[in-house]
Amino acid sequence: MNEYVYCPRLHHLMFVQHLFSPSADTVEGSSQHQRAAKRRKTSKKINTDNETTPDELPWNEVRELELSSAKLSIIGRLDAVRSDNGEWLPVEAKHGNVPDSNRPVTWEEYELPKGAWAGDQVQLCAQGLLLRDAGFDCTRGLLYYRETRKKVEIPFTPVLIDVVHKVIAKAQEAFSQPMPPPLVDSPKCLRCSLNHICMPDECNLLRHATEKPPRRIVPGRPDGGVVYLTTQGATLRIKQKILVIESSEGDTEHLPLKDVADVAIFGNIQVTTQCLNRLMRDGRSISYHSLTGSLNGIAHGLGTLNVELRHRQFVRFAEPNFALPLARELIKAKLINQRTLLRRNAERHDDKLNLVLNELQDLANAASQTKDKDVLLGLEGRAARIYFSALNSCLREQFKPAFSLEGRNRRPPLDPVNALLSFGYSLLLRDAWSAVARVGFDPMYGFYHALRPGRPALALDLMEPFRPLIVDSILLRVVNSREIQENHFIPAYGGIYLNDSGRKVYFAAYERRLNELITHPIFGYRISYRRVLEVEARILARVLEDELPGIAPLTTR
Numbered sequence: 001m002n003e004y005v006y007c008p009r010l011h012h013l014m015f016v017q018h019l020f021s022p023s024a025d026t027v028e029g030s031s032q033h034q035r036a037a038k039r040r041k042t043s044k045k046i047n048t049d050n051e052t053t054p055d056e057l058p059w060n061e062v063r064e065l066e067l068s069s070a071k072l073s074i075i076g077r078l079d080a081v082r083s084d085n086g087e088w089l090p091v092e093a094k095h096g097n098v099p100d101s102n103r104p105v106t107w108e109e110y111e112l113p114k115g116a117w118a119g120d121q122v123q124l125c126a127q128g129l130l131l132r133d134a135g136f137d138c139t140r141g142l143l144y145y146r147e148t149r150k151k152v153e154i155p156f157t158p159v160l161i162d163v164v165h166k167v168i169a170k171a172q173e174a175f176s177q178p179m180p181p182p183l184v185d186s187p188k189c190l191r192c193s194l195n196h197i198c199m200p201d202e203c204n205l206l207r208h209a210t211e212k213p214p215r216r217i218v219p220g221r222p223d224g225g226v227v228y229l230t231t232q233g234a235t236l237r238i239k240q241k242i243l244v245i246e247s248s249e250g251d252t253e254h255l256p257l258k259d260v261a262d263v264a265i266f267g268n269i270q271v272t273t274q275c276l277n278r279l280m281r282d283g284r285s286i287s288y289h290s291l292t293g294s295l296n297g298i299a300h301g302l303g304t305l306n307v308e309l310r311h312r313q314f315v316r317f318a319e320p321n322f323a324l325p326l327a328r329e330l331i332k333a334k335l336i337n338q339r340t341l342l343r344r345n346a347e348r349h350d351d352k353l354n355l356v357l358n359e360l361q362d363l364a365n366a367a368s369q370t371k372d373k374d375v376l377l378g379l380e381g382r383a384a385r386i387y388f389s390a391l392n393s394c395l396r397e398q399f400k401p402a403f404s405l406e407g408r409n410r411r412p413p414l415d416p417v418n419a420l421l422s423f424g425y426s427l428l429l430r431d432a433w434s435a436v437a438r439v440g441f442d443p444m445y446g447f448y449h450a451l452r453p454g455r456p457a458l459a460l461d462l463m464e465p466f467r468p469l470i471v472d473s474i475l476l477r478v479v480n481s482r483e484i485q486e487n488h489f490i491p492a493y494g495g496i497y498l499n500d501s502g503r504k505v506y507f508a509a510y511e512r513r514l515n516e517l518i519t520h521p522i523f524g525y526r527i528s529y530r531r532v533l534e535v536e537a538r539i540l541a542r543v544l545e546d547e548l549p550g551i552a553p554l555t556t557r
Contacts (some may be wrong), residue, residue, distance in 0.1 A: 001074075001126055001163070005119035006188060008180040013194050016175055017306040017440070023273055031180055037138045044334055067130040074168055076130050082394065088136040090127035094120055099148040110163050116143050116152045116282075125164045128156050165359050179545060184210055189217055199538060202523055206539070206548050215524040224261035226431075228507045230500060236263070238275040260284065262434055264427075266503070285437070287430045292412075293423040303350070306440045312544045313441055320373070323447035326461075326543070326551055327367040330448060331380050333465035333553035335364035338387045340556050341468045345394040345476050356382050357392045373448075374533045383441070384408070391472065396480050403479045412495020416493050417475065419489060419496045423461075424471030427510055430458065432463040435533040439541050462537060465553040470513055470529055522552055 004011035013019045068075040080091040084501050099105065099117055108119045116124075124141040131138040143152045154160075155528050173191040174180075182200030183189060189200045201214030214439045229236060233248035243255040261284045263279060265271065271286065280301035281284055287298045316322045339360040346353050363383045385407075392405040395417070405417045436458050446457030448464075478484040488502030498506060514530040527535070542548040 001125040001167050001171060002119040004167055004174070005122050007183060007192065007198075008170070009182055009198060010173065010192060010194055012170060012174055012179045013197060014057075015171075016179070017309070019306065019440075021195055028076075045510060057283075067127075067134055069130050069133040071133055072126075072129055072168065073172065074126060076127050078127050078130075081131065082142065086137065088131050088138050090124055090131060090138070090141040091144070092120065092124050092127070092141070093144045093146060095146055098145040098150045098152060107163055107167075110159055112160055112163065113154060113157065116145075116154055121154050122164055122167050123156055123161060125156050125160050126168070129161065129164060141450075181209070181546065181547070185212060188217070190361055197538065199535065199542075202535070202539070203369040203542055203547060205523070206542075206552060213524045218525075218527065218531065220526050220531065221515055221528045222531055222534070223259060224259050225511060225515075227260050227263045228266065228503075230266045231264065232505055233269050235270040235272065236265075236275050237272045238278050239284055243275070257282070262287070262430075264289060264430060266293070283438070283521070286433050287296055287433075289426065289430075292493065293426040293503075295426050295429055295433075298430070298437075300434075301438060309440045309541055309544065310442050313445060317445060317447040317545055324371070324373055324376075326540075327373065327376055327448040328370065329551050330461060330464050330525075331376055332364050332368040333555045334380070334467065334557045335360055335367060335383050337465055337468040338383065339364070341472055341476075342387070342390050342394065345398065346390070347393055353390065353393060356386055359386055387468075394476050399479060399482075402486050412493055413497070414495055416484075416486070416489050417479070417498055418482065419498060420475050420478070423503075423506060424474055424510065424540060425467065425499055428463050428466060429459055431514065431530060431533055432456075432466070435459075435537045439444060439537040441537065441541070462533065462540075465555070466529065466533065469554065469556065470510075474506075474509050474513050477513075478506065483509060518556070521555060521557070 003014055017550055023268060032288075063080040065078045065081055066075070067078065078090050079093055080336070082089045082091050096117075098115065101115050103114065103115065105112045105114055105118050105121070106523055107122070109546045112121050120143055126144055128138045128141050134282045138156070138536075140153055143154060144150070145152070173363065182198055182203050184202070184204055189195050189198070192198065195217045196219060199218060201210075201212075201217060204210045205212075205214055211250065227243070231245075231247055237244045237246065237248045238257070241257045243257055243260060245253045262284050263271075266289045276286060276299065281301060283301060285298050285300040290296060339357055342360075343357055344352065360383055363379050367376055367379045388405060388408045395403055395405065403417055404415070406415075407417075408421070410422050413422045436443050441458055443456040444530070445451065446459075446461040449455065449457040449460045451479050452458055483505055484498075484502060487504060488498055488557045489496050490499045490556065491497075515528050516529055517526040518532075519525070520527050536553065539548060540551055543551055
């Protein structure tokens with residue numbers, strides 16, 4: 001109820017779509033609740049003045065009480081209940097600060113008592129109504145704001161009680177209603193725990209609800225990084241909140257769990273059941289790769305409970321009139337990014353290159369207008385042939401023929417350049433899979449790539465515009481800077497692959513690229529490529545929910 005009063009869209013995301021992501025405020029609030037619960041068990045000091053801390057109040061009479069009411073149709077968990085002269089008062093401690101006592105407090109057309117936020121008052125009054133329904137006398141409650149160390153008494157007035165009933169009714173109706181539109185330029189968004197999921201300013205800009213550039217609410221980089229494990233025979237364990245990597249010789253390395261976003265396993269490395277369970281429970285994925293880099297599978301938790309998004313995915317992606325415009329935008333963006341990479345990095349700008357650039361532009365224009373998926377596939381295939389034939393001109397002549405591209409080959413790659421491309425695309429597929437799964441999609445069901453057993457079609461769809469931006473760009477960087485050299489490859493399985501030292505060099509280059517900040521061409525703020533992957537997956541979800549008219553794939557100039 002507190003979330004609904006704060007923002008109906010936040011309530012929908014949390015309780016209808018079951019999305020939650022901890023923020024600094026929510027983590028600190030939970031920690032304060034836990035610390036207070038421990039101190040209340042031993043605290044004997046009682047002080048009832050206005051500066052009393054929640055741990056000094058005589059709350060040990062009843063604490064952490066859960067009540068339900070069929071009449072009210074709500075369930076509530078009370079932090080504590082205090083007895084005062086035969087009356088029972090619900091007591092709620094809040095992490096934030098108390099509002100200005102002279103500031104009007106309103107919800108819709110209702111004016112509420114001053115001195116406490118509207119959502120906190122509604123939550124507290126609902127707890128009081130639960131106590132009343134259970135047969136207790138309750139006409140007021142207590143709020144304590146930790147940041148300002150202020151205690152506020154809230155009388156349960158007829159107006160406040162009326163607001164509670166209306167909030168209950170509207171919150172229940174939300175389960176059968178579409179998600180409300182985002183708030184426009186609201187200060188509430190800045191400290192919302194789900195602002196990077198809601199993306200209010202970005203959605204308002206794309207749906208033309210505002211012309212103001214988005215505030216930088218979405219973090220530029222995600223917290224934590226990917227741990228790549230390649231030491232054969234090693235074991236990954238967990239000890240409390242620390243990941244422990246133990247080699248077969250007994251050497252250990254420790255990583256704080258808070259610094260780890262995902263784990264990638266290459267080859268024969270053990271992961272204990274306890275570690276796997278903890279990673280999945282916390283929403284972290286564990287990808288399993290062959291030594292050559294091929295993605296064999298990804299282990300992750302149950303993920304989002306938002307089955308409605310997946311239902312929309314299966315229904316709408318099967319509709320050609322819905323899927324084709326999405327595919328057109330993706331392939332157009334991919335071809336534009338391929339053209340930009342060649343224009344920026346070619347060793348020589350001659351007539352031959354200009355012909356390639358012009359043809360790629362023509363193919364991108366044709367891709368944006370075609371009304372047939374098979375034609376779109378043909379345009380993409382034609383662009384790939386001329387692009388990879390021209391990509392060789394971006395590799396420095398002094399490093400050829402060892403690093404030369406005479407066309408794309410794979411399964412197996414037959415030369416070092418194709419080995420780098422195949423390895424990089426496998427890593428990018430892992431990140432695209434994680435992005436779409438984190439949003440709530442089924443990575444296997446896409447709108448462009450053909451549906452085949454074992455093919456993560458949607459992850460492949462999402463990564464198309466990022467192939468030249470990330471993997472092809474890394475290829476040019478590591479080859480032309482000599483980070484990767486001839487001794488970083490080995491012949492195996494009928495092809496050419498990176499060896500162990502080569503993989504480590506590539507992992508470092510790949511992470512640098514994904515964490516590199518760029519200026520988003522539409523939103524205008526600085527953001528990393530890895531974060532853009534997730535942002536584009538969330539925009540696709542908003543398109544499926546009919547909130548946005550279309551996707552906006554990343555292109556660079």
